Amino acid sequence: MKKFKFILILLSVQLIGLSQDLDYAKKVIQKLSSVDFKGRGYVENGDKISADYISAEFQNLGLIPITRKSYFQKFDISVNTFPNRVSVRIDGNDLVAGSDYIIESSSPSISGKFQIIKTSRSQLDNDSKLVSLVNKAGNSIILIDSRDRKNENPEATKKIDEYINFLKYSPQANIKGLIIYTSDKLTWEAAPEQGLRPIITLIKDLDINSLNSIELVVDAKFIPKYETQNVAGSIKGTTDSDSMIVVMAHYDHLGKMGKDTYFPGANDNASGVAMILNLAKHYSENKPEYTMVFIALSAEELGILGAKAFTDNPPIDLKKIKFLVNFDLAGTGEEGVKVVNGSVFKDKFDLLTKINKEQGLLPKIDIRGAACNSDHCLFYQKGVPCFYIYTLGGIQAYHDILDKSETLPLTEFVDYCKLMIEFFNKI
Ligand SMILES: [Zn+2]
Structure with missing residues (x-):
């Protein structure tokens, strides 16, 4: 009996210890x-x-x-930080940062209303299309519809990703900014430097056929x-x-x-x-x-x-x-x-x-x-x-x-x- 009691006490002490750990x-x-x-x-x-x-x-x-x-x-x-205003507006509606979109962490500041040039991953399948897209872009923002990747083979995926990285980061891509429209989960990173142009990943369900412009305010502080x-x-x-x-x-x-x-x-x-x-x-x-x-x-x-x-x-x-x-x-x-x-x-x-x-x-x-x-x-x-x-x-x-x-x-x-x-x- 005594021994049994002793074991019980030991057991309860241990259990209290564990629940305190969790608390x-x-x-x-x-x-x-x-x-x-x-x-x-x-x-x-x-x-x-x-x-x-x-x-x-x-x-x-x-x-x-x-x-x-x-x-x-x-x-x-x-x-690179975003301590102040970050706003993305489409047709007069504010989207929600973090759930509708993320601003890629290396993005510099931008402010204004911009025309959108639309393309998709499947349309971006060779060098000449990339060149004509950049030439067309001028002061517009390029939106790449990246939702449908069903028909991409691994080689095509690699090539398209290279094109998109060029648009994101290359000094030779003289474009205002980039929107990646995706159905993937939003995942943010931290950036130790500031990049050349704002990049936005957008997942909000939109009628992108009727989307022609976007209002952006990104106040970045490096x-x-x-x-x-x-x-x-x-x-x-x-x-x-x-x-x-x-x-x-x-x-x-x-x-x-x-x-x-x-x-x-x-x-x-x-x-x-x-x-x-x-x-x-x-x-x-x-x-x-x-x-x-x-x-x-x-x-x-x-x-x-x-x-x-x-x-x-x-x-x-x-x-x-x-x-x-x-x-x-x-x-x-x-x-x-x-x-x-x-x-x-x-x-x-x-x-x-x-x-x-x-x-x-x-x-x-x-x-x-x-x-x-x-x-x-x-x-x-x-x-x-x-x-x-x-x-x-x-x-x-x-x-x-x-x-x-x-x-x-x-x-x-x-x-x-x-x-x-x-x-x-x-x-
Ligand atoms: Zn970690």
């Missing part, structure tokens, strides 16, 4: 992807508000700042030098404080497109920040054997620039990193996780799958080779053994206005966190 993760994700954090870009100090929040959490959890004075590692970036910051801290190891285990996640996202539209970035990558904060919380309560370092990186979306700043001027000795895990997209897991560098560090991958199997945590752990698709890459190139792990399945919102905390399932978050703790304890 804390939800709170972090909800905060970071709220409108107050401005999409964690470089408009209205989105990055700084986020960095302040994360460093305050680090401080609450008792982490040691990465430099003697501060959790921040500052560095400069250049970035910032050649903007100071942003990585945030990092540590918890000292009890037995081997000289070896480090590093967990990291980028906290930046895409920011704002005009005054009214922001990109929440709940899965990408408020979820990863929630993971490292959860791990920080765990290790602040259960002191680790090796020193644990926690890094929240900025400017990943601009081309892993936070990781570049960190590895160019490392505030810690990279040679002392026993292992590093980068968390980017940690918020689903219905179909398990994928491990980049799994086949490179096969013994570590085998350890991870062994723990997972023994404890029945995630539905699947997929292996992948090296890939330079997130911040871990620059650490790997400097010889740091590492994984980049991302969750699979669940909601497909990505780089769009639908990547919100309200709909992020966090299906496997608690088990994922538990798996990582077991992994770090056995590494």
